[in-house]
Amino acid sequence: MIELKNISKNFDDLQLLKDFNIGFKKNEISCLFGPSGVGKTTIANIVAKLVSVESGSISGIENSLYSYVFQEPRLLEWYSVYDNIDFVLKDLYDLKERKKIISSYIDMVELREYKDYKPKTLSGGMAQRVSLARAFAYPSDILIMDEPFKGLDMKLKQEMILSFQKLWQESNRTVIFITHDIDEAILLSDTIFIIKNRPAEIIKTINKQTYSNFDDIKKILLTY
Numbered sequence: 001m002i003e004l005k006n007i008s009k010n011f012d013d014l015q016l017l018k019d020f021n022i023g024f025k026k027n028e029i030s031c032l033f034g035p036s037g038v039g040k041t042t043i044a045n046i047v048a049k050l051v052s053v054e055s056g057s058i059s060g061i062e063n064s065l066y067s068y069v070f071q072e073p074r075l076l077e078w079y080s081v082y083d084n085i086d087f088v089l090k091d092l093y094d095l096k097e098r099k100k101i102i103s104s105y106i107d108m109v110e111l112r113e114y115k116d117y118k119p120k121t122l123s124g125g126m127a128q129r130v131s132l133a134r135a136f137a138y139p140s141d142i143l144i145m146d147e148p149f150k151g152l153d154m155k156l157k158q159e160m161i162l163s164f165q166k167l168w169q170e171s172n173r174t175v176i177f178i179t180h181d182i183d184e185a186i187l188l189s190d191t192i193f194i195i196k197n198r199p200a201e202i203i204k205t206i207n208k209q210t211y212s213n214f215d216d217i218k219k220i221l222l223t224y
């Protein structure tokens with residue numbers, strides 16, 4: 001379990017978190033669901049040690065490796081698909097091992113024929129699949145996905161979600177998934193934290209396995 005206890009975080013006069021508590025179960029997908037500006041990215045960044053806190057403690061992240069998927073793919077433009085993934089693995093594995101890992105992840109996102117293409121020559125959905133493959137190929141313990149499907153049309157979103165599910169089944173890890181989208185939250189998460197207010201509060205925690213159908217969860221999410 002990754003636990004944030006009694007966390008307080010300010011940005012100048014803005015008190016975003018005050019004695020905030022949250023726990024992320026290991027190797028599960030936890031969703032931070034809530035309005036823009038409530039502090040979802042900041043909470044994920046605190047877990048990733050990218051943001052310092054005024055007070056409180058964080059446990060369960062000792063020696064953790066992190067990977068990220070953002071709304072935009074953030075690929076290295078001058079590198080091929082293959083080299084973009086190779087770049088993050090270079091210091092971890094020898095050449096032979098890397099070839100095996102990269103090929104298998106490129107296959108999982110169905111980009112084998114595009115492995116030598118540069119990001120500019122790919123569609124937005126393909127580029128985003130490369131960023132997913134890269135995040136999973138890296139042996140992270142914690143994967144932070146900050147609105148990774150935002151801005152994609154329905155069909156691309158479905159493709160991305162399928163790719164994510166395939167990668168996840170092959171190689172699961174602790175995922176912190178940030179979204180505004182009710183359907184994505186329900187489809188992908190094990191636990192959904194509904195976050196509101198300032199300072200931020202978890203106003204409801206939904207454990208998906210305690211519900212027999214998605215519509216009941218949807219009704220709850222729609223009321224917040």
Ligand SMILES: Nc1ncnc2c1ncn2[C@@H]1O[C@H](COP(=O)(O)OP(=O)(O)OP(=O)(O)O)[C@@H](O)[C@H]1O
Binds near residue numbers: 014037038040041043
């Ligand atoms: N580095 C920073 N310096 C100053 N203010 C910041 C910084 N990072 C975040 N904030 C402020 O903290 C608030 C919460 O930001 P955060 O990005 O965590 O929210 P969010 O819930 O992820 O929102 P969104 O869904 O729009 O990304 C915002 O008002 C933002 O302007």
